[in-house]
Amino acid sequence: MSDPVANASEAPQGENAQQRAGTEGERRARRRKGLRLLAAGVLIAAAAWWLWQHFFVAGKASTDNAYVHGNIVLITPQIDGTIASLFVEETGQVREGELLVLLDAIDVRNRLLLKEAQLALVVRDTRALYLKTAMLQSSLALHRSRIERARAELVRAGDSARRRVSLQTGGAVSTEELRTAEAALAVARSDLAAAEAAFNTASAELDAHLALVGEHSPRQHPAIQQAASEMREAWLAVRRTEIRAPVAGQIARKHVEVGQRVAEGANLMSIVVxxxxxxxxxxxxxxxxxxxxxxxxxxxxxxxxxxxxxxxxxxxxxxxxxxxxxxxxxxxxxxxxxxxxxxxxxxxxxxxxxxxxxxxxxxxxxxxxxxxxxxxxxxxxxRPSPVTRDNSLAQLEQHADQAARAIIDAQFPGAS
CATH class of the missing domain: 2.40.30.170 (Efflux pump adaptor protein, beta barrel domain)
Known part of the structure; x- marks a missing residue:
């Protein structure tokens, strides 16, 4: 016959075992469910990654290491000078050709006046040089005629001397008359030698003069070209006191103020296009x-x-x-x-x-x-877009040439 106390103790133990078995089964079920969810999440992530790579990343190259760049045009003076006026400020917008800086132009204007006067003087001297050519040619022709006359006189004196020598043998001509004829012949020879020497001197002077004139036309004479070049340089120096914007853009990095002395090529400011x-x-x-x-x-x-x-x-x-x-x-x-x-x-x-x-x-x-x-x-x-070329420099050169030609035409109207 069974013991009631033992049966009573075994019943709770069986219930505990059943509870533990049920708890372990639930844990296994939850673990399997979690693994399934994890696997599904991994598969979804892999599929999402593949789709992203295939549709959004593949066939594209991207970077965040990228920055905006642009053309920065430096504004520099072409002559030394003192800043008399400043018309722009930092971050200001400017148009192409707008006046930025004005330099003091007193010294360069005085130099321009001097070079204009020198050009006019050189043109007049050159004109006189070309006019002297005709005078030297006339002088050479005159000396050539004197040679012809001296030769004719020498022939006449020689004939006269020979006649008197032949007549002296018959006593028809005195010794004194013969000596006079011989002296006239010597004088004729001396005159011919002097005329030839004068002709050679005039010819050498004409050659030297023609070497100075050369084969150039008066307007192309080197002296005029040199003076015109110096005058154009002075004219450009006056215009270069006005510093204008070569391109349109925004002012940046301005380094100058009114009254400041700047050297040729100094960095005054920049223009960002x-x-x-x-x-x-x-x-x-x-x-x-x-x-x-x-x-x-x-x-x-x-x-x-x-x-x-x-x-x-x-x-x-x-x-x-x-x-x-x-x-x-x-x-x-x-x-x-x-x-x-x-x-x-x-x-x-x-x-x-x-x-x-x-x-x-x-x-x-x-x-x-x-x-x-x-x-x-x-x-x-x-294609990359370069900064538009500044055409103002070529226009200034044309204006300088026109100013030089105006002075030459005024002082040398007959030149060709």
């Missing part, structure tokens, strides 16, 4: 294998965030890495060499219309995404 900006994107070397000229690019500026997208194209790829053109290039032939991924600058041209709508500034950070799957087509719109 804001409508010709570009982006220099520094791509890693392993990103360059698929980048080609002409490929389109999308750009985002930190200034505007994702609210505005700039359209651009690859206009150029740098000839070397940034480290290769650094002021202190890396020296890799050392024992403690560490490989570093190099970056190459890529020139991204921006759309001028978008720049006008959403202006940028030099140095701003950009994000660049190049579509490497797109066909690379190089067009004129995707």
């Amino acid at each position: 804001l409508d010709q900006l570009w982006v220099e994107a520094n791509f890693k070397e392993n990103q360059l294998r698929d980048i080609r000229l002409g490929q389109p690019a999308r750009l985002y500026a930190d200034l505007y965030g994702r609210q505005h997208v700039y359209d651009g194209c690859v206009a150029g790829i740098g000839a070397g890495t940034g480290a290769a053109f650094a002021l202190l290039p890396a020296q890799n032939a050392t024992g403690n060499w560490v490989k570093i991924v190099q970056r190459v600058p890529v020139h991204i041209k921006l759309d001028p219309a978008q720049l006008r709508q959403h202006p940028l500034r030099i140095g701003l950070s950009m994000r660049v995404i190049v579509d490497t799957n797109a066909t690379a087509t190089i067009s004129e719109d995707c």
Whole structure:
């Protein structure tokens, strides 16, 4: 017969075992469920990563190491001088040809007046030099006629002397008359020698004069050209006291004030051409294998965030890495060499219309995404835009030539 006390103690133990078994089963079930969820999460993440790489990353090269660059035109004087007036301030907008700085022009104006007077004097002297040619030619013709006359006189004196010698044998001519005829013959010979000497002197003088005149026309005479060149230089110096903007843009880095003495070539200020900006994107070397000229690019500026997208194209790829053109290039032939991924600058041209709508500034950070799957087509719109050439220098030279010609025409109207 069983013991009631033992049966009572075994019943709770069986219930505890059943509870423990149920708890362990629930744990296993939860563990399996968690593993399934983890596996599903990993699969979803892998699928999402594949989709992202396939549709959004593959075929694109992107970088945040990109900054806005632009043409910075330096404003420098071409002559020494003192700043008399200053018409711009920092960050001011200027138009092409607008007056920026005015230098004191008293000294250069006085020099211009002196050179104009010297040019007029040289033109008059040259005119007299050319007029002297005719006078020397006439003088040479006169000496030639004197030689002919002296020769004729010598022939007459010789004939007279020979007749008297023949008549003296018959006593028809006295000794004194013969001596007179011989003296006349000697004088005729002396006159001919003097006339020939004078002719040679006049001929040498004419040759020397023609050497000075040369084969040039009066306007092309070296003396006039030299004086005209000095006058043009003085004329340009007066005009160069007005320093004008060669391009349109914004004033930056102004270093001068009124009354300051500046030297030729000194950096007065800079003009930033804001409508010709570009982006220099520094791509890693392993990103360059698929980048080609002409490929389109999308750009985002930190200034505007994702609210505005700039359209651009690859206009150029740098000839070397940034480290290769650094002021202190890396020296890799050392024992403690560490490989570093190099970056190459890529020139991204921006759309001028978008720049006008959403202006940028030099140095701003950009994000660049190049579509490497797109066909690379190089067009004129995707080439680097150089700064427009300043035509004012050529115009000044033309005006200086006109001023010099006006003085020459006034003083030398008969020259050709």
